Amino acid sequence: MTEISFPEPRIGPAWARRRIGAFRDAAAFERFAAVYREAMDGLPGPDEQLTVDTSYGTVRVYRFGSGEGVPLVLMPGRQSCTPLWRANLPGLLGSGRPVYAVDGLGEPGCSVQSAPMTSGADQAAWIDEMLAGLALRRAHVLGVSIGGWLAVQVALHRPERVASVIALDPANTFAPLSWKMLVVSLGSVIPGMPEGLRNRLLGWISGGIDNASEHIEGRLIASGMRDFKVSFPAPALPGADELRSIGVPVLALIAGRSIVHDARKAAARARTLRDGTVEIWPEASHAINGEYPERLAERVHAFLDGVHRNGQG
Template sequence: MTEDALFLAPLIGRPASKIGYFPDRRAFERFATAYRAGLAVLPRPDAIAAVSTPFGPVRAYRFGPGGTTPIVLLAGRQASTPMWASNLPSLMARHSVWSVDSVGEPGASAQYRELTDGADQATWISETLAGLGLRRAHLLGVSIGANLAVQTALHRPDRIASITLLDPANTFAPLSPKMIVVSLGSALPCMPGKLRDKLLSWISGGATVDATVPEGRLIAAGMKEYRGAQPLLPRPTEDQLRGLTVPVLAVFAGRSIVHDPAKAAASARLIPGAQVEIWPEASHAINGEFPDRIAQRVTAFLADL
């Protein structure tokens, strides 16, 4: 696959409707350089796929052998497949894993139609699973990716074997004022790099942002170069949570700035049979902080299904 073929017709130039785009060719090329550098540190994919959905084409990567009910990874806001660099080795040692770049986020997928609600988000995910030939899949999402997993379980549960949620954002409790500042700041392309690093440091529980880490550079590039138009979805109601029928593992970060983790966990426990935990030492960057522990916990969760 050539470098140009990796990206599924990215939208360059401001569109008339509310969809994500790169403002010009140079912005896309700067992002593409960071994306390819992020991919280069991942294990080599066993398969690379492109799937057509009603909202745009989706790029997906398979790590490990096929043939079993796989784990499908859903990245957080401003992120894509390379954000899972720390997680892939321990996950693919135990499971078949697909990672998809979300529609409407900076990555190798593209957005052609506006996303308006949770049903729209669930549609592109469900259509991606179908296009990959997956009859059933275990969704594993972090932050907004975890929110998307819940939306899919609510609106299109037919292909969902389970969902694992890592510090899901705006799903079980309101966003904190600090997180709202981060969200607003990430939408400002003119923001100085040092201030952008400060915002990313808040998310990571105060950890210093290391510009030498490819996945860190990629998220910063997405914040700077891409103009997203993702809607802020309403949180599921108590009745919706009580009506969820798929198995759920929800892990909340005790040091998360996204929400009050105790309140979020209490809401998650409304889901029948949900396994809900708070990891006191974790920040919102939980997937990078505890990759082996996450893989072990997910494996134990799936073994009981």
């Protein structure tokens, strides 16, 4: 069993007025903490449990594995955190590089926001400061959904430590959010939403499954939706010139059955990257990392091996 040390959380609506993410009340925090601890027990035991100070708050990071290779840093999606990677960590480990899983700042988890974040540059800044605090000179940054958007923002605004980016069906990155995703986003934050309806929204985004709450990842995200209020602006879609300016290798895996965006339009725009590898996985939903963990691990390792052979990381 993994012993989890929770820092003192932000609790209550007063934080929203300061544009700080917080748990809705003390009971909400306790509910979330219980699910988080249960979910962490399903992961391989981390080698280190780290807390890194940044200008925007303290960031919880878990290190899995070791090795001399350039580390892989995992950024989860909205209303999620490290346990999202339960299915992926076994396949991503053992490649000769350590894997760092991050609880996103301003999201539910063990990271604690202390200052507003109002732009992609702010988001990139805390991630860059976190990498510096971990003493990582270079890192491959892999993110899913909003985590993919975050990875691209770091490559745009703070690329010095970024060896490559792997974006898994990234939200509002290569194509605008669809009306379906807007419905899910708005509906998920309505206070007092019936649990059954929240689970239906989760199922919709996860390829239409009707039992999202039976999975620990689904329960964790549902708790994040219900119990935590995110307090930063919606992510901005990068401009065409911004995407073309990215100088690091990017692997973009687009889910063919995603409701987040039009997959073909997202893939077409991603192909304007200077050094981009773009694939549409036709049968994947937005929950691509949980649906295809073995295939994803093989693809990530092959991509990173190619980056290394080219002397880029």
